[in-house]
Amino acid sequence: MIYRFRAILDATQDVFRDIEIEGSASLEDFHNVLTQSFQLPGDEMASFYASDEEWNQNEEFSLFDMSEGSSASRTMATTTIEEVVSKSQPQLVYIYDFLSMWTFLIELAEVAGPQDAVVYPQVIFSIGELPDSAPDKEFEADPRFADETDGDEEYRGDIDDGDDDFYDEQTFDDYDLY
Numbered sequence: 001m002i003y004r005f006r007a008i009l010d011a012t013q014d015v016f017r018d019i020e021i022e023g024s025a026s027l028e029d030f031h032n033v034l035t036q037s038f039q040l041p042g043d044e045m046a047s048f049y050a051s052d053e054e055w056n057q058n059e060e061f062s063l064f065d066m067s068e069g070s071s072a073s074r075t076m077a078t079t080t081i082e083e084v085v086s087k088s089q090p091q092l093v094y095i096y097d098f099l100s101m102w103t104f105l106i107e108l109a110e111v112a113g114p115q116d117a118v119v120y121p122q123v124i125f126s127i128g129e130l131p132d133s134a135p136d137k138e139f140e141a142d143p144r145f146a147d148e149t150d151g152d153e154e155y156r157g158d159i160d161d162g163d164d165d166f167y168d169e170q171t172f173d174d175y176d177l178y
Helices: 027-037
Strands: 002-009 016-022 046-051 057-062 091-096 102-112 122-127
Touching (some): 027 122
16 A cells, blocks of 8 residues: 655744655655655654654654663664554654754655556655754643642742852862862
């Protein structure tokens, strides 16, 4: 089966690609199509995340197994698209370059049969170009893990709040740590 996706850059301007790829292709194959179609260098770490309808990230599918002996994580190379995406679970989040945080929201548009004489994967529609740098991300705490208090956070002072007595008159050189 052929999966038709829309991959949208999480930004204010319209930048997206419509991609057709075989469901039996690996997530690594999909990663390669995404990097090529958005003209990303392809030399940075990346991960797909299963996502709910509010784009919350769930299970990670990384480019490399970074578990270091603990329970092995699923990698892109060993996971097929049809294992992760379905009509009931149509969304993925794709993050490329964890320092820049290029974030793409990927949604399944359709599952269809293959067409004769068509080579997959293919980009079938393209709008916009990537900006010079990744859009700024605003990180918010998951409300499920919010403190049970009234919501007011305890004020602990600013870094530069004029409290010069914080370190007394001593310096770090007074302690022979090395």
